[in-house]
Amino acid sequence: MLPVQYYLALAIILFILGALGVLIRRNAIVVFMSIELMLNAANLAFVAYARYWQSMHGQIFVFFIMTVAAAEVAIGLALIVTIFRTKASIDVDQISTLKG
Amino acid sequence: MILSAALNTANYFYLVPWVVFFPLIGMLINMIFGGRMGEKAIGAIACLASGLSFGVAVLLGIALLGHPEGMTVSFLNWNWITMGALQLEWAFRVDSLSVTMMLVVGGVGTLIHIYAVGYMHADVRHNGDPGRFRRFFVFFNLFILDMMILVSASNYMVLFVGWEGVGLCSYLLISFWYDKGKDGIGNAKAGNKAFIANRVGDLGFLIAAFLMFKYFQPLSPNGVFNFDFQAVASLASQVPPSVILAITLFLLLGVTGKSAQLPLYVWLPDAMAGPTPVSALIHAATMVTAGIYLIARSHAIYSLVPAAQNWVAIVGGVTALFAATIALAQFDIKKVLAYSTISQLGFMVAAVGMGAYVAGMFHLVMHAFFKALLFLSAGSVIQGIERGEHEVEHDPILRKRLKHEQHFDPQDMRNMGGLRRTMKTTFWVYLAAALSISGIIPLAGFWSKDEILTEASVLNRSVYVLLLIAAFFTAFYMGRQILMVFFGEPRSEPAAHASESPAVMTIPLVILALLSIFGGFINFPTLHAFTSWLENTIQALAEGVTGGEAAAVGFNVVVAIISTVLAVGAIILAWYLYMRRSQEMLHLPLNKRADDPLRLMLGPVFTLLENKYWVDELYGYVVIKPYQWLSTFLAEKLDWDFWHDFFHDKILAGGFNAFTRLLSGPIDLGFIDEVGNFLGDGFKELAAQMRKIQSGFFRNYALSVFIGLIFIIGYLILR
Numbered sequence: 001m002l003p004v005q006y007y008l009a010l011a012i013i014l015f016i017l018g019a020l021g022v023l024i025r026r027n028a029i030v031v032f033m034s035i036e037l038m039l040n041a042a043n044l045a046f047v048a049y050a051r052y053w054q055s056m057h058g059q060i061f062v063f064f065i066m067t068v069a070a071a072e073v074a075i076g077l078a079l080i081v082t083i084f085r086t087k088a089s090i091d092v093d094q095i096s097t098l099k100g
Numbered sequence: 101m102i103l104s105a106a107l108n109t110a111n112y113f114y115l116v117p118w119v120v121f122f123p124l125i126g127m128l129i130n131m132i133f134g135g136r137m138g139e140k141a142i143g144a145i146a147c148l149a150s151g152l153s154f155g156v157a158v159l160l161g162i163a164l165l166g167h168p169e170g171m172t173v174s175f176l177n178w179n180w181i182t183m184g185a186l187q188l189e190w191a192f193r194v195d196s197l198s199v200t201m202m203l204v205v206g207g208v209g210t211l212i213h214i215y216a217v218g219y220m221h222a223d224v225r226h227n228g229d230p231g232r233f234r235r236f237f238v239f240f241n242l243f244i245l246d247m248m249i250l251v252s253a254s255n256y257m258v259l260f261v262g263w264e265g266v267g268l269c270s271y272l273l274i275s276f277w278y279d280k281g282k283d284g285i286g287n288a289k290a291g292n293k294a295f296i297a298n299r300v301g302d303l304g305f306l307i308a309a310f311l312m313f314k315y316f317q318p319l320s321p322n323g324v325f326n327f328d329f330q331a332v333a334s335l336a337s338q339v340p341p342s343v344i345l346a347i348t349l350f351l352l353l354g355v356t357g358k359s360a361q362l363p364l365y366v367w368l369p370d371a372m373a374g375p376t377p378v379s380a381l382i383h384a385a386t387m388v389t390a391g392i393y394l395i396a397r398s399h400a401i402y403s404l405v406p407a408a409q410n411w412v413a414i415v416g417g418v419t420a421l422f423a424a425t426i427a428l429a430q431f432d433i434k435k436v437l438a439y440s441t442i443s444q445l446g447f448m449v450a451a452v453g454m455g456a457y458v459a460g461m462f463h464l465v466m467h468a469f470f471k472a473l474l475f476l477s478a479g480s481v482i483q484g485i486e487r488g489e490h491e492v493e494h495d496p497i498l499r500k501r502l503k504h505e506q507h508f509d510p511q512d513m514r515n516m517g518g519l520r521r522t523m524k525t526t527f528w529v530y531l532a533a534a535l536s537i538s539g540i541i542p543l544a545g546f547w548s549k550d551e552i553l554t555e556a557s558v559l560n561r562s563v564y565v566l567l568l569i570a571a572f573f574t575a576f577y578m579g580r581q582i583l584m585v586f587f588g589e590p591r592s593e594p595a596a597h598a599s600e601s602p603a604v605m606t607i608p609l610v611i612l613a614l615l616s617i618f619g620g621f622i623n624f625p626t627l628h629a630f631t632s633w634l635e636n637t638i639q640a641l642a643e644g645v646t647g648g649e650a651a652a653v654g655f656n657v658v659v660a661i662i663s664t665v666l667a668v669g670a671i672i673l674a675w676y677l678y679m680r681r682s683q684e685m686l687h688l689p690l691n692k693r694a695d696d697p698l699r700l701m702l703g704p705v706f707t708l709l710e711n712k713y714w715v716d717e718l719y720g721y722v723v724i725k726p727y728q729w730l731s732t733f734l735a736e737k738l739d740w741d742f743w744h745d746f747f748h749d750k751i752l753a754g755g756f757n758a759f760t761r762l763l764s765g766p767i768d769l770g771f772i773d774e775v776g777n778f779l780g781d782g783f784k785e786l787a788a789q790m791r792k793i794q795s796g797f798f799r800n801y802a803l804s805v806f807i808g809l810i811f812i813i814g815y816l817i818l819r
Contacts (some may be wrong), residue, residue: 022802036169100795 005050014041028080028090032073039069112163113171115156116192119202119248122152127241129594134234143217146237150213150244154206160199168636170195172254172330173443179638180258184473185317186326197637199231200461201251201393204468208385209244211259211608212690215476216240216377218604222483223375236276236375243269247386255311255327259394260723263305263358266387272296273378281373290373297367299536308350315343344401348408352415359391359445362420367715368442372434376479379419379434383469384441384475392445392464394674395452399638404453412453412558416564417556420711424573428580429698429709432511437583439763441471441539448551450563456555456672457638458631462623463548465630466536468543469619473533473612479611480601481519481585485510488594498593508594513584514695515595520586522598525606527586529613534582536616539667547620547666553663554656568666573666579674580698588682625655677701 014037021034043062049060075084104295126149134142136750164170173192216236224230246269250262275291280290302587312332317325319335336344355361360368371383382388395402395412420443427439442466451460489508509515520527536545549571556564590596600606623630681697699706708714 010143019806023799023806026799095798099794 004048004052008045011041011048014038015026026091026093028083030091031058031078031092035076036073038067039065046091101660108810109166110161110171112159113167113194115159115174116173116194116252118156119153119160119206119252120192120245122149122156123241123245127238127245130234130241131238134238136235139217139230139233139491142234142237145215147210147213149241150206150210152245153248154203154210157199157202157206158196161203164194164196164199164636168633169198170637172328176643180714185320185323185325186313187326188255188257189326189330190258192255193329194513195250195637196633197393197396197461200465200634201389202248204389204465205247205386206245208468208472208612209247209381211236211386211611212377212381212472212476215380215479215605215608216375218602219476219479219483221363221378222486226483226486227280231277236416239269239272239276240377240381243273243382245389247345247390250390255329256312257327259397259545260305260309260467263390263394264302265352266304266382267295267298267358269372270298270382270387273382274374276374276525287373290367290370293601294367294371296512297364298357301354301364304357308347308354310349311343311347315339328539329397332398336401336404341405345405348398348402348405349411351394351653352408352412355391355394355412355449356415357391358386358394359449360442361391361415361446361449362422365419365423365442366682367771369435369438369712372432372438375433376475377484378478379438380472383438386443388441389448389464389468392448392460394447396457396461396638399452399455399457402452403507403604409453409455411563413450413563414453416446416448416450416453417560417563418446419443419571420450420570421566421573422446424570424577426709426712427577428573429696429706431513431710432433432509432514433481433513433581434475434511436477436513436577438472439472440574440577440645441467443574444537445521446469447549447567448572450560450567451552451555454555455560455564456552456559458623458634459548459551459555461634462630463552465622466544466616466619467610470536470616472535473529473609473616474537474604474607476612477526477530477533479600480605481516481523481530482510484519484526484598485516485594487599488597491597491599492593498597504734508592509593513581514819515592516590517588517595518586518590519595519598522596523586523600523616525600525609526720529606529609530586531582532613533580533616538578538671539571539573539663540671541660541664542620544616544618544620545624547625550655550660550663551623554659557656557659568663571663572666572670575670576674579671580678583674583678586678615782629748696724744750 005043006053018028018034018036018038021037025031029091043065046058046065050056050062080090083095088093125143128147129145130142136654137145171194173194175190175192179187180190180192220233220236222548224233224236243266246262246265248533250259250266253262271291271294273296275288278288279290281287284579307500309327312327313325316332316335316339317323319338320326320331325331353364356364368383368388372379374383402412423439423442423446427436427443430439446461448460448463448467451457451463489510531545536543539546539549551569553564553571556567590598677697685697685700694700696706699710702709711717
């Protein structure tokens with residue numbers, strides 16, 4: 001059985017990849033996927049610890065996160081479709097109407 | 101019961117309030133109901149009021165025959181004013197002196213009332229305001245009321261009420277046609293002049309009263325002073341003579357105002373602006389004699405100070421001569437009489453000043469007769485001429501002859517002449533009065549004037565000379581007036597068509613003429629009825645006062661002859677000048693003629709007299725101009741420039757403005773606003789900086805969130 005540090009390292013790598021994707025990529029879909037990546041990195045960390053501590057709490061959290069992520073995907077994709085319809089683009093840098 | 105009460109003449113004394121109340125009732129009736137009554141009813145009530153007042157005075161005279169000491173009748177025990185040491189009772193003094201005045205005021209007053217019914221009937225129509233008929237009689241009754249208060253007073257303060265009251269009536273009646281006269285304001289100005297000149301005199305009266313209170317009050321029993329004539333007389337000897345001198349001289353100032361003596365006489369000639377009955381009643385017969393009455397009333401204190409008596413006599417003597425000279429050169433029929441009145445009042449003042457109280461009062465009564473008669477006849481002449489003018493103006497043929505280049509003056513004697521044919525009654529009564537005032541034996545004026553001259557020849561030689569010359573001039577100007585008015589040929593169309601006045605005017609004239617002719621016999625020499633009548637009062641009041649009282653001077657044949665010769669001489673001179681010379685003058689070339697022969701003889705002196713020595717102008721320059729300058733200075737400089745412009749506008753308003761400018765400028769705008777603006781601008785600037793953070797790029801936000809997260813986690817790990 002692999003020690004928990006491996007899982008955590010993988011989760012951190014995934015999270016950092018997701019974060020960098022959010023910060024660097026301009027395609028809304030890619031940004032969206034990067035967010036999913038960060039959520040799943042967190043899920044992985046939860047699950048790894050739940051196994052390590054022989055506790056169910058982490059796993060319950062994962063279910064919640066997966067539920068929230070599903071809802072988020074639904075709303076997020078709807079938003080992206082709407083934005084695409086009005087702007088004919090899904091470049092997040094184009095969406096700056098809230099500029100002060 | 102009633103009969104015995106009526107027979108006991110002493111009871112009549114208690115009627116005395118009615119001499120005041122009858123005119124009051126008459127006045128009130130005319131004042132309240134007169135608007136609905138006709139002229140006849142108004143006149144009847146006014147005459148009745150005055151006549152009943154006279155009737156009461158007669159009853160009082162009858163009572164005095166039995167009780168010559170007289171009586172002070174309290175009016176309902178009315179304490180008029182009670183103020184600390186001052187206790188004034190409203191009481192009536194009935195004695196031979198006051199009753200003499202009441203008889204004159206009531207008697208002559210009633211005759212003038214009757215005359216005025218006829219005169220004012222025409223006058224209100226001539227002046228175009230019949231509504232003022234009632235007002236005239238209200239004022240006239242008010243005058244009788246005030247004059248009765250004056251003469252019936254038992255103390256100086258009640259007398260002062262009457263004194264001021266008659267002054268008020270004088271003012272009201274002088275400016276009766278207040279909208280007429282020179283520039284439509286001349287009559288009102290004349291009224292003001294009389295009132296203001298009298299105010300100067302009244303100041304003297306008041307100061308005398310204050311002095312009296314200050315020095316007599318501590319001497320009075322219980323320390324309560326009541327201004328009573330008898331109290332003053334009995335206490336006077338305990339007061340320092342210098343104080344008495346001051347009191348008497350201040351009273352003299354009051355007398356010069358009311359009785360038109362030098363230097364305050366200037367108002368009387370202007371007072372002729374009033375209707376002629378007013379001139380007769382107020383400015384000849386009664387009111388102006390109040391000053392003489394006051395001195396006779398105060399004889400007890402005057403007798404104590406010969407210096408004051410001397411002053412009074414000199415003022416009287418100089419005024420008598422001064423006014424008589426002015427009368428020589430006047431052309432207005434009433435102005436001549438006005439100066440004559442001043443002159444005759446000078447005779448009376450001189451008499452009472454010398455201590456010849458009886459002679460002064462005697463002349464006062466006689467003067468009331470003949471001067472009232474002169475004025476009333478002059479009024480008759482004026483209205484006769486006015487009727488003539490009316491007739492001429494309404495006759496198409498005569499009208500063409502009327503000279504219209506200037507306004508016709510019905511009072512100018514140069515427009516008269518020849519009236520003896522058209523106005524017979526008026527002529528004869530005028531002649532009687534003129535001879536009486538000139539001092540022709542045996543008319544009334546002779547006896548009274550002669551008595552004054554006789555007393556003066558003994559008591560004061562210099563005043564005697566003054567009065568003698570004045571008497572000569574008196575006869576001359578009366579002769580001149582008679583000749584100019586009634587003799588010769590008419591000098592104007594209206595005079596030629598003049599007509600006699602109605603009976604309601606001529607009957608009082610005839611009665612007064614009889615009094616002017618025969619009145620002098622009340623003090624016929626050797627009988628001296630009037631002297632013994634007045635001595636009851638004057639001796640009784642003078643009790644305890646030693647010296648100063650003039651001894652009764654008998655008839656002096658030499659004095660009588662001198663004055664008669666002078667009077668006759670003056671009349672002959674007047675006859676020569678105004679009949680002979682006037683006729684001769686008609687043959688002279690036009691440039692050598694004059695309106696008055698005297699003007700040719702005297703030249704500039706006549707001009708001086710005609711212009712009344714320029715006294716009015718002198719007073720104008722010495723008193724009125726500086727006074728107006730002072731008022732202008734006070735109004736313009738002190739009030740307007742200093743108080744208004746400088747103090748109010750500059751200091752108060754300016755200071756306040758400067759203060760508010762300070763508050764609004766530097767403090768409000770400069771400080772408070774600036775603080776607000778600074779805060780506002782600061783926040784705006786801050787917000788402008790802050791808004792740059794809101795870039796709108798969502799990746800920036802995400803970056804900040806991550807950086808923040810890193811900081812928080814770093815902090816949590818490293819702490």
